[in-house]
Amino acid sequence: MIRREVIGRATTPEGGVVELVREASGFVLYADARILMTSRTHGSEEAMARIACHHVGARPRPRVLVGGLGMGFTLRAALDRLPADAEVVCAELLPAIVEWHRGPLGPLARQAIDDPRVRVVVGDVAEVISAAADEPFDAILLDVDNGPIPMTVVENWWLYAAPGLAALRAAVQPEGVLVVWSAGEDDLFRERLVAAGFATEEVRVAARTGRRKRRGRGETHVLWIGTRGAST
Helix, strand or coil: CCCCEEEEEEECCCCCEEEEEEECCEEEEEECCEEEEECCCCHHHHHHHHHHHHHHCCCCCCEEEEECCCCCHHHHHHHHHCCCCCEEEEEECCHHHHHHHCCCCHHHHCCHHHCCCEEEEECCHHHHHHCCCCCCEEEEEECCCCCCCCCCCHHHHHHHCHHHHHHHHHCEEEEEEEEEEECCCCHHHHHHHHHCCCEEEEEEEECCCCCCCECCECCEEEEEEEECCCCC
């Protein structure tokens, strides 16, 4: 049996503690002793990439923003579906997570951050989004916390409120797509997406890879899919 091993520890800008732990079940990221993500449950992260790439993968030189590196599953799934001329910006707030991908986490996502199509930005994804109005992305995949109710960084609320959603809309090309990950439903957030001008769809997806959602069985997560009109 693998003994529980704390591999690394990082502090968020607000003083919270994020730990990378190896357990018998695999790797686990904890935020202030609460499970943030595990290496066993990444079906919804891969679904994010699949949905986004379905919308924009056929475009010439698609530009994609992945907000939140995490364990790299969303980034890897996007890279597997995007063409060779794609540009992928991955914004990660915590430098330690990027460093862990150069070490123990690297094999999980097949060294995704080393792909020549990828540019890793260590910093707040909100800053990348705010600066993108002049050069919008074809797709934005946003998975920076536990959803509209921030778990690791309180300031992430901005992304899910009206000012952040307005910035996100400006950062997406016409007919582009925004995909937002959440651990659960949030009717008020869906209403804010619509009010921000996104045609919005909410889908539930299986948390684990390869498992279809069956009524009452298996953990599921929520994805909000927001598309921007061609002329708005």
